[in-house]
Amino acid sequence: MAAVPTTPALRITGLSKSFGGVRALDRVDLTVLPGEVHGLLGENGSGKSTLIKILNGFHEPDEGELEVGGVAVPLPLHSGQYRTLGLSFVHQDLGLIPSLTVVENLRITDLDRVGRPWHVSWASERRQARKVFERYGLAIRPEAVVASLSPMERATLAIVRAVESMRGSLQGEHIGGGVLVLDEPTVFLPQAGTEQLFQLVRDIAAAGSSIILVSHDLDEVREHTDRITVLRDGRTAGTVVTGETSKAWLVELIIGRSLIDLVAEHRDLAGRRVAASISGLAGGRIEDVSLDLHEGEVLGIAGLAGSGLEDLPYLVCGARPARSGRLHVEGRERDLDLTSIAPGDALRVGLALLPADRQRDGAIGSLSVVDNVTMLTLPRYFEAGALRRGRMGADARALAAEYDVRPPDPTLRYSALSGGNQQKAMLAKWMQTKPRVLLLHEPTQGVDVGARQQIFGMIRDAAAGGMSVICCSSDYEQLAAICDRVLVLGLGRIVRELTGSEVTKERITEQCYHSVELALELLRATEVHG
Numbered sequence: 001m002a003a004v005p006t007t008p009a010l011r012i013t014g015l016s017k018s019f020g021g022v023r024a025l026d027r028v029d030l031t032v033l034p035g036e037v038h039g040l041l042g043e044n045g046s047g048k049s050t051l052i053k054i055l056n057g058f059h060e061p062d063e064g065e066l067e068v069g070g071v072a073v074p075l076p077l078h079s080g081q082y083r084t085l086g087l088s089f090v091h092q093d094l095g096l097i098p099s100l101t102v103v104e105n106l107r108i109t110d111l112d113r114v115g116r117p118w119h120v121s122w123a124s125e126r127r128q129a130r131k132v133f134e135r136y137g138l139a140i141r142p143e144a145v146v147a148s149l150s151p152m153e154r155a156t157l158a159i160v161r162a163v164e165s166m167r168g169s170l171q172g173e174h175i176g177g178g179v180l181v182l183d184e185p186t187v188f189l190p191q192a193g194t195e196q197l198f199q200l201v202r203d204i205a206a207a208g209s210s211i212i213l214v215s216h217d218l219d220e221v222r223e224h225t226d227r228i229t230v231l232r233d234g235r236t237a238g239t240v241v242t243g244e245t246s247k248a249w250l251v252e253l254i255i256g257r258s259l260i261d262l263v264a265e266h267r268d269l270a271g272r273r274v275a276a277s278i279s280g281l282a283g284g285r286i287e288d289v290s291l292d293l294h295e296g297e298v299l300g301i302a303g304l305a306g307s308g309l310e311d312l313p314y315l316v317c318g319a320r321p322a323r324s325g326r327l328h329v330e331g332r333e334r335d336l337d338l339t340s341i342a343p344g345d346a347l348r349v350g351l352a353l354l355p356a357d358r359q360r361d362g363a364i365g366s367l368s369v370v371d372n373v374t375m376l377t378l379p380r381y382f383e384a385g386a387l388r389r390g391r392m393g394a395d396a397r398a399l400a401a402e403y404d405v406r407p408p409d410p411t412l413r414y415s416a417l418s419g420g421n422q423q424k425a426m427l428a429k430w431m432q433t434k435p436r437v438l439l440l441h442e443p444t445q446g447v448d449v450g451a452r453q454q455i456f457g458m459i460r461d462a463a464a465g466g467m468s469v470i471c472c473s474s475d476y477e478q479l480a481a482i483c484d485r486v487l488v489l490g491l492g493r494i495v496r497e498l499t500g501s502e503v504t505k506e507r508i509t510e511q512c513y514h515s516v517e518l519a520l521e522l523l524r525a526t527e528v529h530g
Contacts (some may be wrong), residue, residue, distance in 0.1 A: 004282060005374075006035070007034070007069065007070040008031045008032060008033055008067065009032050009033060009034045009035075009036075009068070009069060009179050009210040010030070010031070010032040010066075010067070010068055010069075010087075010210065010212075011031045011032075011065075011066070011067040012028060012029060012030040012051070012064065012066055012068075012177045013029055013031070013032075013064065013065040013067075014028075014029065014062055014063060014064045014065060014350055015025045015027070015029075015030075015051065015061055015063075015064030015065075015066075016021070016061060016062045016063045017047075017050050017054065017059060017062055018059075018062055018166055019424065021292070022138060023049050023234050024047050024050040025047045025051060025054075025061070025064075025234050026146070026233075026234045026235045027064075027175045027432065028047065028051060028064070028231065028234070028236050029236050030229050030239075031049070031239070032179060032210050032212060032370065033210065033226075033227075034206050034208060034210055035205050035206070035207075035209070036205060036210055036211075036225075036226040036227060036259075036374065037201060037202070037205050037210075037211045037213055037224055037225045037226055038212050038213065038214075038225060038226065038227050038229065039213050039214075039215065039221040039225035039227070039228035039242065039499035040213065040214045040228075040230035040231070041109050041214075041215070041216075041218070041221060041228055041229070041231070041233065041250065041253075041254055041282060042230055042232060042237075042254060043228045043232070043254060043255065043448040043449075043450045043451070044232065044234055044418030044419065044420050044421065044448050044451065045233075045406070045418065046231040046254075047094075047231045047233075047234040047235075048231055049183075049215055050234075051231070052089070052181060052214070053181060054075070054076070054077070054091055055077070055082060055087060055089075055181065055281065056077070056082050056087070057076065057077040057078055057079045057080065057081055057082060059076075060075075060076035061075050061076060063475055066394070068085045068087070068179070068502075069086070070080070070087065073085060073116045074394060075260055077184040078424050078440070079521075082335045086165065086177055086178035086179065086500065087166070087178065087179050087181065087199075088162035088165050088178060088179075088180050088181070088495055089162065089180075089181045089183065090155075090159055090162045090167045090180070090181070090182050090183065090185055090282060091183045092183055092184040092185070092290070092446075093204070094154055094155060094157075094158040095158060095186075096146050096154055096157065096158055097146065098145070098146045098147035099145070099146075099147065100145070100146060100159065100523055101124050101142065101143055101145055101146065101147060102129065102140055102141065102142050102145075102157060103122065103126050103129045103142035103143065104319075105157065106125075106129055106132070106142070106157070106160070106161050106164070107120075107125055107129075113398045115134075125142075126142040126143060127370055129142035132160065132164060133257065133453040134162070134476070136156075136160055136200060136258050137203075138156060138200075138201065138254075138394070140156070140157060140169045142240075148243040150210060152194075152196060152197060155186065155197055156196070156197055156411050157203075157280065158185070159180070159182070159185065159200060159201070160238065160401070161219065162180055163180060163209065163254040163314065164288070166178035166180065166209065177208055177209055177528065178210070179209070179210045179211070179212065180204065180209055180210070180211045180212070181224070182213050183210045184215055184446060186215070186217070186220065186460060187188035187198065194220070194296070198220075198223075198224045201213070201224065202224070204228075204312065207420055213225055216252070216419070216446060216447060216448045216449070218247055218250055218449065218495075219247075219309065219376040221242070221336055221394075222242055222247060222250070226241070226242055226429075227239060227240065227241055227242055227253055228240050228242055228245065228250065229518050230250070230253040230254055230256070232253070232254060232256055233256075234276070237254070237256070238253050240253075241308075247448075251252050251369055251449055254449055254450075254524035255449060255450050255512065256450075259429070260410075264274065265273065265316045266311070269293070269294045269297055269335055269431075269484060269485065270325055271297050272296060272297065273295050273296075273330065273332050274292045274293065274295075275292070275293050275294060275295040275296075275329070275331060275436060275437065275468040276292075276293045276296055276327065276328065276329045276436070276437050276468060277290075277291070277292050277293070277327070277328040277469060278290060278293075278316060278325065278326075278327055278338075279324060279325065279326050279328070280289050280324050280326060280383065281315060281324070281325035281327050281338060282323040282324045282325060283311060283315040283320060283322035283324075284308065284310075284311030284315065284320060284325050285306060285308040285310070285311050285492050286308040286312055286322075287308070287491065287492030288307070288490075288492065288493055289325075289492070289493065289494055290329050290494075291313065291483075291487060291494065293437065293468045293470060294319050294468065295330075295462065295466055295468055296463050296465075296467070296468065297463065297484050297485065298460065298463045298469045298471060298482050298483045298484050299390065299461060299468075299469065299470050299471070299483065299485050299486075299487065300471050300472075300473065300479035300483035300485065300503075300508075301470060301471065301472040301473070301486070301487055302473065302474070302476060302479055302487070302488050302508050302511075302512055303474075303485055303488060303490065303512055303515060304474075304513070304516075306514050307475070307492065307512075307515060308489050308491075308492040308493075309440070309472050309473075309474065309489055310356075310472075312354055312470075312472055312489075313355075313439040313440070313441045313472050314355075314471065316338065316339060316346070316351070316439060316442075316470075317341070317343055317346035317351050317353045317439060318338070318342045318343045318344075318345060318346050318373050319343055319353065319355075319361075321339070322338040322339050322341075323339065324338070324339060325337075325338035325339065326338060326458055326504050327341070327349075329349045329436065329437070330348060330436075332349060334496075340428070347433070347465075348377070349436075350436030350437060351431040351435060351436070351437045351438075351439060351490075352433060352437070352438050352439065353439040353441075354370070354423070354426050354430060354431075354437035354439070354440050354441065354443055355422065355428065355441055356441040356445055358422055359415065359422070361431075362426050362469035363412065363414050363425075363426060364414065365414050365415030366413060366414075366415065367413070367414060368410065368411050368412060368413060368414065368423055369396060369405065369409075369410040369411070369412055369414050369417070370392055370393050370396040370411060371395050372390045372414045372425060372426075372429060373399050373400075373410070373425055373428050373429040373432075374429075375394060376429060376430070376432070376433050377432060377433065383397075393410060393411070396410035396512060398411055398429070398492075399428040399432065400425070402428065403424045403425070403427055403428040403431075403458065404424060404454060405417070405424050405428065406418075406421050407420050407426050416450070418451075419445075419446035419447050419448070419451075420444075420447040420450070420451025420452070420454070420455070421451070423443065423444070423447055423451070423455060424451065424454065424455065424458075427455070427458055431462065431473060435467065436467065436468065437467075437468050437469075437470065438459075438467055438468070438469045439469075439470050439472075439527055440459070440469065440470065440471040440472065441471075441473070442472070442475070442476075442477060443455060443459070443471060443473070444456075444475065444503060447473075452478075455483050456496070459471070460482055461480050463484075471483060476505045476508040476509050476512070477505045479503070479505075479508055480503055480504050480505045480508060483503055484499075484500075484503070485497065485498065485503065485510050486498040486503050488508070488511045488515055488518075489515065490515030490516050490517075490518050490519035490522075491515075491516060491519035491520070491523075493519055493522060493523075495511075495515050495519050495522055496511045496515070496518060498511065
């Protein structure tokens with residue numbers, strides 16, 4: 001970052017906000033400098049979302065001062081005023097309309113600036129869009145339907161749209177100026193490949209714009225920010241220079257105490273019976289996978305993007321079609337043909353799946369927590385032809401208490417919960433079915449550091465009770481924390497098994513980055529002996 005300018009791009013002083021008797025923000029201070037990427041961290045409930053909603057005019061603060069570019073701005077902001085101040089926002093859901101084209105999404109927020117918005121020359125808009133994408137070094141087709149774009153392309157489109165909106169408001173000739181707020185922009189993106197998105201962010205900052213990056217991913221924030229402000233319990237816990245701050249100190253700022261990393265015991269599996277076996281599995285990017293899963297084992301599956309990691313849990317439970325493969329579950333007389341298994345079949349033999357995108361694939365966000373956590377056991381609540389919602393509510397409250405789902409009000413909509421509490425609710429939903437095999441895909445994606453440790457503990461406790469777990473994750477630190485054994489995938493095949501003291505973040509990372517080479521060696525050896 002260049003020499004520190006005297007005039008901040010954005011300064012918040014003494015910002016407070018209460019909801020009823022709950023103090024969401026308590027005299028919060030935040031200063032963002034021109035041309036910097038500024039991380040905003042904190043556990044769910046720390047006040048990050050409230051602060052952002054005050055900046056975009058959604059909430060009215062109780063007190064506090066705001067300066068933008070050195071100019072005092074009276075609070076509260078009215079709806080849409082942030083645009084005229086050169087502020088722009090990209091939220092976790094990106095705010096794109098999948099059925100519209102790229103150019104329509106790019107221009108939809110600016111049509112009020114067109115003299116006759118009911119008469120738009122889309123040919124001209126497409127030409128302008130191409131110039132915009134060329135300026136950012138992006139190869140996105142303006143005429144493409146957004147639904148056809150990759151997740152990474154959608155995220156970059158949302159960021160470009162936000163920056164272009166800032167430029168239009170500031171009426172500048174260059175990219176620079178304004179403050180862009182990125183609220184968890186990568187939470188549902190594959191870890192490998194986000195570098196392109198952050199290169200775009202760095203280019204925007206280098207041109208003079210400021211970025212506030214809100215994220216639960218400490219490694220992501222440490223790699224891509226200049227400074228970090230941490231909120232805890234609605235207060236500013238501290239602001240630090242990223243390059244001068246350790247990860248351990250950041251964690252302590254976030255949760256208010258030192259945290260000893262949870263390390264798996266790497267239990268000896270010798271003598272434990274095999275709870276389930278997969279043989280000859282192929283489908284998606286998986287080419288040939290066979291494995292045994294022991295009773296009470298947490299088995300990690302690691303790999304780079306394209307290794308098949310993203311396909312394996314869904315193929316096993318019938319959520320995606322397999323080309324071949326069989327599943328044997330201990331105690332079942334017949335194996336299951338994975339080419340014809342349906343999710344209902346998987347549920348009946350004791351399999352449960354927590355998908356990576358819990359909001360899209362694991363729950364119904366518009367329904368209450370009660371309806372979501374009791375969905376799989378609904379028949380037990382029918383009595384004399386009537387649905388006993390009182391019993392449903394009581395059971396949901398007990399589950400929420402057991403799995404520490406916050407707020408402890410199961411009548412709330414599922415989508416109103418934070419990421420960590422959504423995931424704890426999904427664990428509660430599946431655990432009451434008493435599965436024999438729990439399949440996890442990126443179980444702590446978009447989850448804050450405190451809830452992450454809770455979820456780790458829940459997984460290890462389930463395994464200690466005899467449940468077998470397969471955890472597919474690109475978070476190697478997570479795998480080292482909870483797994484007894486880790487299998488590394490390369491080109492759709494198992495290329496390495498790590499056990500005992502080998503189950504470390506460093507060793508898993510090393511083997512994943514050698515996985516393609518190992519897979520090619522395996523294929524050559526197979527051809528020689530074949």
